[in-house]
Amino acid sequence: MTTDFHHVLLTYWEQFLFVLPKLLIALVLLTIGLFVAGRLSALLSRRLHRRSADPLLADFLTQISKWVLSLIALLVALNVLGFTGVVGSLLGAAGVSAFIVGFAFKDIAENFLAGVILAFNRPFHIDDTVQIKDLVGHVVALNLRTTLIRTFDGKHIFMPNSMVLKEPLTNYTRDGDLRMDFLLTVELDPADTPAVVTGVILDYLQTVPEVQAGTKSPYVNLEKASATTVDLRVYFWGDSNDYRRGVLQLKGHLMQQVKQELVGAGFSVPALAG
Structure with a gap:
């Protein structure tokens, strides 16, 4: 039994020594290939960022190039080790199907394809x-x-x-501007009209630099009127490139200031709504 075990170990050791040179060469080639993949993808990234106005697409293409070059390095290493059948199978299943090994990888392939579509559809x-x-x-x-x-x-x-x-x-930010609105309820005296309230609101909004003018000037719609109150919806356009500051904070600021302007003009504003 001991002799047989020793013979098996000796056989495995001889096989290891026979494969060792190929293994070392494969590891060296794989290391060099991964290094080259990283350098080339970095070079591609710099060129894409200089020439492309869309960093999102540039980053995505850089990631794909790095994975493809790394895969090529792996295939070369496998070929050196003598796994030609594995390499042939991988090359024969070229494309995305090479990454789909059973149902377990279905979601990975689906998300990868979706990422490609998003990168180019933008x-x-x-x-x-x-x-x-x-x-x-x-x-x-x-x-x-x-x-x-x-x-x-x-x-x-x-x-x-x-x-x-x-x-x-x-x-919200694709076009650079966005229309927002808010609703306010104003109490009117018998002598007042909605047009007077609307004039006060628009006169103030035209003094706010952040509120767009021209073809996208602010306007006010009458939503509901009763004997003593009117509900007015105020519409305005703001810069959406900085959505939080150019839209959300601007809206809150305008709601407060419009109420103060109306109160200063002698009107009562019992309710404000976004």
């Missing part, structure tokens, strides 16, 4: 404010599997690319 850019379902935040990055979104309260949400692609996506 429904958003870096720092755009978007809403997906009930989630609202800034786009930070598009990765091979997930889209990273940072909410206004500082949370980092990694959403699967397939969900981002399938769900309705609202981009």
Whole structure:
């Protein structure tokens, strides 16, 4: 029994010594290949960022190039080791199907394909404010599997690319401006009219630099009127590039200031609503 065990160990040792040179060469080639993949992808990243106005697409293409070059390095190493059958199988299953090994990898392939579509379709850019379902935040990055979104309260949400692609996506900052509105209730004396209240509101809004003018000037609609009160909805356009400051904070500021202007003009404003 001891002799047989010794013979088996000796056989394995001889086989290891026979494979060792190929293993060392494969490791060296794999290390060099990964190093070259990193350098080439970094070079590609710099060139894409210089020539492309969309850093989101540039980053995504850089990630893909690095993975492809790394895969090539791995295939070369496998070929040196003599695993030609494995290499042939991988090359024969070229494309995305090479990554789908059974049902367990279905979601990975789906999110990868969704990421490719998002990168070229570009429904958003870096720092755009978007809403997906009930989630609202800034786009930070598009990765091979997930889209990273940072909410206004500082949370980092990694959403699967397939969900981002399938769900309705609202981009608040794509055009650079956004119309907002708020509702206010104003008490009127018998001698007053809604037009007088509207004039006070518009006169103030025209003095606010952050409120857009021209073709996107603010306006006021009469929503409801009774014997003593009117409900007026105020519409205005703001800069949405900085969504929190240019839209949300601007809206809150205008609601407070419009109320003060009306109170200063002798009107009572019992209710304000967003």
